[in-house]
Amino acid sequence: MTAAMQELSALDRSIINRLQDGIPVCAAPYAELAAELGTDETTLLQRLRALKGAGYLSRIGPMYNVERMGGAFTLAALRVPEARFDEVAGIVNAFPEVAHNYRRDHAFNMWFVVAVADAEAMDSVLSRIKAATGLEVYNFPKQEEFYLRLKFDV
Amino acid sequence: MSEALATATPLDGEALEQRLIELTQQGLPLVPHPYHQLAGQLGVSSEAVMAAFRAMQARGVVRRIAAVPNHYRLGFRGNGMSVWDIPDEAVREAGREVGALDCVSHCYIRPRALPDWPYNLFAMVHGRDRDAVHEQVAAIAQILGGRVRSHDVLFSTEVLKKSGFRSAAT
Numbered sequence: 347m348t349a350a351m352q353e354l355s356a357l358d359r360s361i362i363n364r365l366q367d368g369i370p371v372c373a374a375p376y377a378e379l380a381a382e383l384g385t386d387e388t389t390l391l392q393r394l395r396a397l398k399g400a401g402y403l404s405r406i407g408p409m410y411n412v413e414r415m416g417g418a419f420t421l422a423a424l425r426v427p428e429a430r431f432d433e434v435a436g437i438v439n440a441f442p443e444v445a446h447n448y449r450r451d452h453a454f455n456m457w458f459v460v461a462v463a464d465a466e467a468m469d470s471v472l473s474r475i476k477a478a479t480g481l482e483v484y485n486f487p488k489q490e491e492f493y494l495r496l497k498f499d500v
Numbered sequence: 501m502s503e504a505l506a507t508a509t510p511l512d513g514e515a516l517e518q519r520l521i522e523l524t525q526q527g528l529p530l531v532p533h534p535y536h537q538l539a540g541q542l543g544v545s546s547e548a549v550m551a552a553f554r555a556m557q558a559r560g561v562v563r564r565i566a567a568v569p570n571h572y573r574l575g576f577r578g579n580g581m582s583v584w585d586i587p588d589e590a591v592r593e594a595g596r597e598v599g600a601l602d603c604v605s606h607c608y609i610r611p612r613a614l615p616d617w618p619y620n621l622f623a624m625v626h627g628r629d630r631d632a633v634h635e636q637v638a639a640i641a642q643i644l645g646g647r648v649r650s651h652d653v654l655f656s657t658e659v660l661k662k663s664g665f666r667s668a669a670t
Contacts, residue, residue, distance in 0.1 A: 348575025348628055362574075365567035371553045373546065374532055391530050394567070398530075404570040407527030408553065414561045415521070421610065421622075439661040447660035450581065452652070454617065457581070458661070484613045486622070490592065492599025492607040500574055 351500045354402070357385060359500045361393055362402065369406070418465035420487040422472060424456040424479065431455070437478050443471045454484065511544050516552050517561070528565065571605075576626045579656060580633040582640065583619035585612070585649040591621055594644055598623045601643075603636040618650060630655060 351359065360383055369375050380390040397403045412419055426434045431449070438444055438458055447458035460475075462468050476483045511519060519542055529537045535553070539546040556562040572579070586594045591609055598621065599607035607623040623640065627633040637653050 350573060350575035362567065362569055366569060367566065369528065369565045369567070371535065371550050371557075371565065373536065373550075375534065376530075376532060387532055391532070394530050398527075401570055401573040403567050404573075405527055405568040406530065406566075407524050408521075408556075408565045409563045409568070410521060411560055411563050414559065423617075425616075435660045444661060446662050448656040449658040449660055450654040451657050452654045454654070456660070457654075457656075484617060486610040486613070486617075488608040488610055490595060490609040492595045500569065 347500075350402075354500065357383070357389075358393055358397060358402070361390065362397065362500050365394075365403075365406070412461060413465075415463075416465065417461065417463045418468050418487075420460050420468060420472075420485055422458055422460055422475070422486065423454040423484045424481050425453050425484075426456050426479075426481060428455075434479050434481065438475060441471065441475060443467075444475075511542055512548065516542070516544065516548065517556055520549065520552055520556075571626050576628060578627040578629040578631070578633040580625045580627075580630070580637065580653040581656075582623045582625050582637050582651065582653045584621040584623070584640075584644065584651045585618040586621050586644065586647050587649070588620070590647045594647055595621055597643060598640055601636075601640065603627060604640075619652070625653070 354362070364379065364383055370378055372378060374387070376390050376394075377387040380387045383390065385393075394403070394406055398406060424434065424438070434456065435447065435449075438456065439447055441460075443460050443462055445459045445461045447456065449455060450457050460468065460471055462471060472483050472485055520538060523538055523541060528534045531537050533546070535549045536546040539549040542549070553562060553565065557564070584594070584598075595607050595609055598604055601623075603625050605624045605626060607621070609620060610622055612618055612620050625633050625636045625640070627636055633653065633655070637651070641648055641651060
């Protein structure tokens with residue numbers, strides 16, 4: 347167990363563990379979960395607000411699959427000369443379609459996720475990033491996904 | 501359709517789903533009856549809202565309704581993108597094996613970009629620190645054995661942008 351986990355109460359840990367498995371679609375989902383966890387609805391809601399506020403939970407709710415909604419995602423990378431790194435980061439981040447962008451310790455040193463509501467717009471966004479940065483944009487769209495719910499037992 | 505008619509038409513089908521997606525961008529309301537609250541905001545019945553979520557789950561538009569832990573906040577400070585060059589004919593099975601490991605959150609087959617980028621299997625590996633991630637990557641290399649032509653692990657050293665947009669896919 348990490349130090350961060352040790353800061354959490356047994357109830358908070360059981361809440362995080364249980365709610366990763368799902369929130370039911372029913373009239374009073376939190377009351378149902380609270381009963382399972384041996385607490386009450388008011389306490390559960392209060393702890394969820396606190397855990398979200400403190401950043402232990404990044405989201406509580408539906409996880410949408412953009413591809414099933416007609417949109418598209420891709421992972422793209424750039425090899426940015428070190429001297430231009432900040433400038434290029436500014437250009438890339440200014441694209442509203444760029445959802446996340448990370449510096450990584452590799453020759454391919456900038457990795458970002460591009461999300462578009464209409465899958466047909468993807469090529470145009472990547473071309474515009476190439477034009478704006480003057481750098482080759484390496485596009486790594488997923489071809490197959492082995493998605494297993496990540497459950498952190500805390 | 502006139503605006504008066506549009507407002508008179510009850511929300512259903514895709515229009516209702518679209519509104520629910522918009523209303524839950526920040527998550528499900530943390531109130532005793534969250535689906536009723538959404539129904540009230542849209543002027544539809546709570547049954548219609550719950551039916552819409554069940555339908556979206558059945559079609560895979562909603563992967564799941566759940567809490568998502570922030571692994572970084574929980575002390576998993578080492579997050580490495582491990583990348584693997586696996587022969588095409590073996591990559592699917594390798595992906596299934598790697599994706600099933602506890603330390604791996606996401607595993608994808610992606611195209612190579614030869615000659616610069618030989619890797620076709622990406623697996624996000626989480627551990628308490630970089631050493632833990634390196635150990636996990638070594639364990640994965642052992643599992644994959646002779647199927648691995650080469651591999652690497654890239655650590656993020658800086659978050660340059662993180663928008664509010666969230667999906668289970670990233």
